[in-house]
Amino acid sequence: MIDIVLKKDTPLKDVLEIGGDCDKCGKCCSYGSGFMLESEVAKIANFLRIPTDKFRKDFLEETEIFHTNLFKIRPMKKDGKPYGPCMLLENSKCRIHEVKPLHCRVGNCSDHGDDLHTWFIVNHCLNIYDPESIRQYASYLETGGRVIQGAELDVLFPDKSKLKSILNYERFR
Ligand code: SF4
Ligand code: SF4
DSSP states (O other), X not given: OOOOOOBTTOOHHHHHHHHTOOOOOOTGGGTOOOEEOHHHHHHHHHHTTOOHHHHHHHHEEEEEETTEEEEEEOBOOOTTOSOOOBTTEETTEETTGGGOOXXXXXXXXXXXXXXXXXXXXXXXXXXXXXXXXXXXXXXXXXXXXOOOBTOSHHHHOOOHHHHHHHHTTOOOO
């Protein structure tokens, strides 16, 4: 296993190296699916030779993390279970391996798995210029959400009075 402490500002190349530590057995993709950013949709639809609108409709579910819109790849739900394999998993292999979304590229089942997901959400979903995003991140932390070095509220917002006014709904912009 790669010995590194993941921080908010760990560069993508190092994060990809940790995330790439994967045997591609397809087990994790059999129980859940990854997130896809809006900026990744067209390229992946194009790879699959499916019109982008149809790809969105057939394969993706809109979701939101920290007030940022993104997509979850639909699971193939069976037998009334709330989960299932990712729709893009075929014979235990990812159909879009060459172009799979960043969330899938940076995630794995190693001891770093939870930190890798946290790195993704703090860098790609938390928007420090959007007060609502900050409020949602603060409640995530309050309720025990995982934090990585450099993503603590007091590090991200050294100006305590500004942070307080955001958290007290005195600032909306
Ligand atoms: S897109 Fe590929 S890697 Fe990502 S969850 Fe689906 S099958 Fe797994
Ligand atoms: S992350 Fe782990 S469970 Fe998922 S495909 Fe790689 S080795 Fe298998």
